[in-house]
Amino acid sequence: MSNGGTPLAQARALYRVDSELAAPPELADPDTLLNAFHPDHLRSSVVKLAVGANAGENCQRELAQQLQAEAFIDEADLAGAPVTDTDVLIIGGGGAGCAAALAAAGRGARVLLVTKLRLGDSNTVMAEGGIQAAIEPDDSIQRHIQDTLRGGHHAGDPELVSAMAQDGPEVIRWLIEEGMQFEQTASGDLHTRKAGGMSAARIMHCRDYTGLEMMRVLREAVIQHRGIEVWEHSPAVELLSNERGQKCVGAVFTSLLDGRFRIVRTHSVILATGGLGRLHLNNFPTSNHLGATGDGLVLAYRIGAQLRDLDSFQYHPTGLVHPPYLSGKLVTEGVRAAGALMLNAAGQRFVDELLPRDIVCAAILRECAEGRGIRVDDGRVGVWLDTPRLERSQPGMLERQFPKLLARTQMSGIDPRSEPLLIHPTLHYQNGGVVIDVNGATTVPGLFAVGELAGGIHGRNRIMGNALLDIISFGRRAGVAAISEHDRGPKKVTLEHVNQARRALTLAGMPLTQRAPQILPDYAAKGIWNR
Amino acid sequence: MTSTPAAATGDSQPAVNLTINGIAVAARPAMTLVEAAWHGGVPRVTGVSCLESVCGSCRVLLRRGKEVTVDLACQTFVEEGIEAVFLPPQATPKHHYEISEFTDSWNNLARFHEIFPEASHCRHCHGCVRSCPKGIDVESAINLAAAGHFRDAGEMFLECVMCDLCDSACPEQIAPAHVGLFCRRVSAHFRLRPPNLIQRLEEQRKERLLGQASPDSHE
Amino acid sequence: MEPLTSILLHPERRVGADMARWAAAGGGQALARAAQDPAGVRVAIREADLRGMGGSGFTVWRKWEAVAAELPKPDKYLIVNGNEDEPGTFKDRMLLEETPHQVIEGALVAALAVGANRVVFYVNPDLKQSLAAVDAAIAQWHASERLAQASKALGRTLELSLRPASGHYIGGEETAAISWVEGGFPFPRGKPPYPAQAGVHGCPTLINNVETLAHVPHIVVHGAEWFRSLGKAPGTGTKLYSLSGDVLHPGVYELPMGTTLRELIFEHGGGLLSGKPLKAVFTGGPSCSLLTPVNLDVGLDFDSLRACGGSLGTGAMIVVSEGTGIVKRVAEYMRFFAHSSCGQCNSCKVGTATMSRLLDRIDTGRGTAADLDTLENLCALLPGSGRCHLISGTVQLLDSSFRHFHNEYRQALR
Incomplete structure (x- = not known):
């Protein structure tokens, strides 16, 4: 993915923590930069969908293959499968799923939460930077809305953005009531930081363990709640529809442990399955957890839900290149927010580090492509994140505010206080997703979608700290809305929508060779399906 | 390097x-x-x-x-x-509590010992400390918790990833990771009252009251 | 059917804490001889090939020589191990309750032989009658001249004391017993140092099982040759077998060491209940194992059983008949061991807890092929780790159940 670059050892020898730095060159035309270097804009990476609710629209190539694939199961596979009934079915055990479950169960609903891996295994748990909410005196809900829309290149849905920003302060309060801790100032205020694309300090955090802190609290709250039943290691393989294939009335799960199918019937299904980094779009490394394979998009699309912005993904600027086992793993944007700069192999700044993520990402890819990057043995290239300079200007700050970063890199003998980190953009976030309203309802009756899976909030680029807010805000909204579905439940649960999708695929001349959802990346699925 | x-x-x-x-x-x-x-x-x-x-x-x-x-x-x-x-996945924890049921924080220590009666049985075998992949001094934290020092105990669990290895390593079935999380949760639930957040919530409440008076209110 | 051999449990010796009747049956002679020739006692024990009856089968004289060779620092201890807590073992309680003086005499002979001045009777706290009998018997020794005479022979005051044990299974392990006697939690320690060098409060310490010590007076009085002749070679002397489970007459049987399983079950135990075929026998003790009908003619002594991959343990024989679920039984044992693991070693505590959970899952119809794989992998990984023998013994039981009854585990998978 590169042209040349300076070998790592040589670049390391050239690096000086005290070198004089000039300001980065003025960015004259962001669009030209994005068009030339951002992966979303690579012509080869986008195709037009042939079938489904978004037929004729642009979609990232590898995702399109998933969306237009054959189903995982046939009706015959369901013979003898045990059936469970519940008021609300939640698919996904990350932050959004847990928030939805707590909201629904808190209002008396019987909730079944089913998750592919372990409860809490999610991208939420890895979020380091923090969560946005406009709480500072010099900030306002309106500014939060504006920053979010501007960051998303005005492609976001203002109604959704407004709902989320309005929820911000209440979300923080709810999290505190559930027992989540946040950093405080000496006077007891919540500590806030400003990050890329923000007009005021608005990020709250718990050291650089914000996602972990949030996830373990929500996970414990879910486990402890009497109204919530949890099935772990149970990936969803298909949704269930009514006889006309037009309403979602349940789902089919298999088990990673014994491969058996189980059917759940319900009034409302909330999909909270997260993102798709593990599809490794455009061959990028990813910061995502192992289960992020876009299953929810596939299931929602097959049952007829409208999706959006399927050609827009966030490549986080600072994924680690070295050490190799952490390839693609994030260095939180908080480090740049705290003042860390980025340098190319020549030791020069090349972009304002706090511009929106897509622009910073494109700028890094430009440095790498034009030979100003730093190359490791296996040919991968990156640029420096100048953590020693940050440490030098604010001694002890890395240890105080970013203990996770230190612990992780030091395990492999790298100390970011004394040597810069080699970074490269990494596939981080799905900007688009399932079209929803302010309650998380999709275009398919009975089906909700929340969290990273849903689209429209972050437009075509998400700013830091809005993901954790999004999952709680819309998770809770969907949890409440889902219990107001008041029909008497499904008379019949079918795979009619699968038949309809097959018909459409066949008529469009699409091959039915590939099956989806993916569930696990191939490299991690050995022996799981054949027992 | x-x-x-x-x-x-x-x-x-x-x-x-x-x-x-x-x-x-x-x-x-x-x-x-x-x-x-x-x-x-x-x-x-x-x-x-x-x-x-x-x-x-x-x-x-x-x-x-x-x-x-x-x-x-x-x-x-x-x-x-x-x-x-x-190792196979963790077992479901056997201790039960819902933080919303806590009302009077003066009773937190009593509630703690009702919920985690084993926490005061620590036999100091250090099994939990040895088992922790994050290097947490679990045993000391549990003893702090049992004495009611919830904030300090919880702080020691900052890096806990809920792998529950300490739970399976504890012969008294104290469930240390869950004790740690309990400590963190009650500390936040009862002590975290940030003025900047409360101020904004108050502004929003007043706006809603105003909004309810006008016909085009949302929410 | 009456036991063929009756030494320890001879009716004349089952007199409880009655010193006069004990003396009338020959009690006290061994102590008198030991007072004359303590070194000679060690020779006799060596020639008799007396083994540790608490489960290890370790040769007793080696421990004795090691302790005898040490100087007091300033004391030397003898711990009489009556922790008896293994599944299916109920012999020591009988000796303590019905023949306390026999055990005390054996202990005092040992004390003289190795030069120990503090003798601690370490007894399972749940065995109330045993505790009462030992307590009463010790009081009688204090009131009699015998103890003073023994002290004179030793050259310093012999102290007899009773210390109820902790109630933890692991407290039966010798270094754990030492910790408890010192006043701490009964945690096993790593060896070395061995108790013979540094035991209770750093003093040289001999620790022997109740049954082991009960044999001592008889060896001293009747000689090593006599003792050896009681056993069926390679076994020597007699052994108390705790027979339980699906047999007609469960109970404690004193039989020649090396009696076959067939004789024990069918001649002495009256055969299996309802005439069902024998399925397996769990031998109790810290290194449990499984015997099957093919082992019926193996002599129940330490060496013969070890040669066929089993272990005598404490001599507990828990008989199960056809129709008994092996998975359920092993799951029950594993729960016991998981509960008993002291916590110091992750290998043991995490290992037993994990194995117990997996076995429970399999037993209750929730187990998967992956669970069974994990159990087998743990059986390969765990043995020999940990500072005491618990994890190895536990794995030995599970492993032997896999070897003999793998199909039952397979069938239980969902």
């Missing part, structure tokens, strides 16, 4: 031979046990998620010579001759 395990990446390096779930694996140096398991085609490795040692899923028992320890596979590098077995 050359001293780090990550420095060696080339295929020319001699393989590191180890056993994972009973299967012989020839791994490359600097691989983690998770990478080695994939590389060696070890089947049915299902307890893997974040790959950066924050989710606590990939728990392994490791044997080096006669010494057997526990750790997380994604933060353990391959070594010649070691044996590893991935």
Whole structure:
């Protein structure tokens, strides 16, 4: 993915923590930069969908293959499968799923939460930077809305953005009531930081363990709640529809442990399955957890839900290149927010580090492509994140505010206080997703979608700290809305929508060779399906 | 840098031979046990998620010579001759509480001992401390918790990833990780009252009251 | 059917804490001889090939010589191990309750032989009658001249004391017993140092099982040759077998060491209940194992059983008949061991807790092929780790159940 670059050892020898730095060159035309270097804009990476609710629209190539694939199961596979009934079915055990479950169960609903891996295994748990909410005196809900829309290149849905920003302060309060801790100032205020694309300090955090802190609290709250039943290691393989294939009335799960199918019937299904980094779009490394394979998009699309912005993904600027086992793993944007700069192999700044993520990402890819990057043995290239300079200007700050970063890199003998980190953009976030309203309802009756899976909030680029807010805000909204579905439940649960999708695929001349959802990346699925 | 395990990446390096779930694996140096398991085609490795040692899923028992320890596979590098077995998923915790049912914080210590009666039975075997892949001094934290020092105890669990290895290592079934989380939760629930947040919430409440008076109010 | 041999449990010796009746049956002679020739006692024990009856089968004289060779620092201890807590073992309680003086005499003979001045009776706290009998018997020794005479022979005051044990299974392990006697939690320690060098408060310490010590007076009085002739070679002397489970007459049987399983079950135990075929026998003790009908003619002594991959343990024989679920039984044992693990070693505590959970899952129809794989992998990984023998013994039981009854585990998978 590169042209040349300076070998790592040589670049390391050239690096000086005290070198004089000039300001980065003025960015004259962001669009030209994005068009030339951002992966979303690579012509080869986008195709037009042939079938489904978004037929004729642009979609990232590898995702399109998933969306237009054959189903995982046939009706015959369901013979003898045990059936469970519940008021609300939640698919996904990350932050959004847990928030939805707590909201629904808190209002008396019987909730079944089913998750592919372990409860809490999610991208939420890895979020380091923090969560946005406009709480500072010099900030306002309106500014939060504006920053979010501007960051998303005005492609976001203002109604959704407004709902989320309005929820911000209440979300923080709810999290505190559930027992989540946040950093405080000496006077007891919540500590806030400003990050890329923000007009005021608005990020709250718990050291650089914000996602972990949030996830373990929500996970414990879910486990402890009497109204919530949890099935772990149970990936969803298909949704269930009514006889006309037009309403979602349940789902089919298999088990990673014994491969058996189980059917759940319900009034409302909330999909909270997260993102798709593990599809490794455009061959990028990813910061995502192992289960992020876009299953929810596939299931929602097959049952007829409208999706959006399927050609827009966030490549986080600072994924680690070295050490190799952490390839693609994030260095939180908080480090740049705290003042860390980025340098190319020549030791020069090349972009304002706090511009929106897509622009910073494109700028890094430009440095790498034009030979100003730093190359490791296996040919991968990156640029420096100048953590020693940050440490030098604010001694002890890395240890105080970013203990996770230190612990992780030091395990492999790298100390970011004394040597810069080699970074490269990494596939981080799905900007688009399932079209929803302010309650998380999709275009398919009975089906909700929340969290990273849903689209429209972050437009075509998400700013830091809005993901954790999004999952709680819309998770809770969907949890409440889902219990107001008041029909008497499904008379019949079918795979009619699968038949309809097959018909459409066949008529469009699409091959039915590939099956989806993916569930696990191939490299991690050995022996799981054949027992 | 050359001293780090990550420095060696080339295929020319001699393989590191180890056993994972009973299967012989020839791994490359600097691989983690998770990478080695994939590389060696070890089947049915299902307890893997974040790959950066924050989710606590990939728990392994490791044997080096006669010494057997526990750790997380994604933060353990391959070594010649070691044996590893991935442990099954954690059991559901048996202690029950809902934080919303806590009303009077003067009773927190009493409630704590009702919920976690075993926490005062610590026999100081250090099993929890040895088991912690994050190096938390679990035993001291539990003793702090049992004495009502919830904030200090909770702070010690900052890096806890809920792998529950300490739970399975505790002969008194104290469930230390859940005690730690309890401490953190009650500390936040009862003590965190940030003025800047409260001020904004108050402004929003007043706006809503105004909005309710006007016909085009939303929410 | 009456036991063929009756030494320890001879009716004349089952007199409880009655010193006069004990003396009338020959009690006290061994102590008198030991007072004359303590070194000679060690020779006799060596020639008799007396073994540790608490489960280890370790040769007793080696421990004795090691302790005898040490200087007091300033004391030397003898712990009489009556922790008896293994599944299916109920012999020591009988000796303590019905023949306390026999045990005390054996202990005092040993004390003289190795030069120990503090003798601690370490008894399972749940065995109330045993505790009462030992307590009463010790009081009688204090009131009699015998103890003073023994002290004179030793050259310093012999102290007899009773210390109820902790109630933890692991407290039966010798270094754990030492910790408890010192006043701490009964944690096993790593060896070395061995108790013979540094035991209770750093003093040289001999620790022997109740049954082991009960044999001592008889060896001293009747000689090593006599003792050896009681056993069926390679076994020597007699052994108390605790027979339980699906047999007609469960109970404690004193039989020649090396009696076959067939004789024990069918001649003495009256055969299996309802005439069902024998399925397996669990031998109790810290290294449990499984015997099957093919082992019926193996002599129940330490060496013969070890040769066929089993272990005598404490001599507990828990008989199960056809129709008994092996998975359920092993799951029950594993729960016991998981509960008993002291916590110091992750290998043991995490290992037993994990194995117990997996076995429970399999037993209750929730187990998967992956669970069974994990159990087998743990059986390969765990043995020999940990500072005491618990994890190895536990794995030995599970492993032997896999070897003999793998199909039952397979069938239980969902």
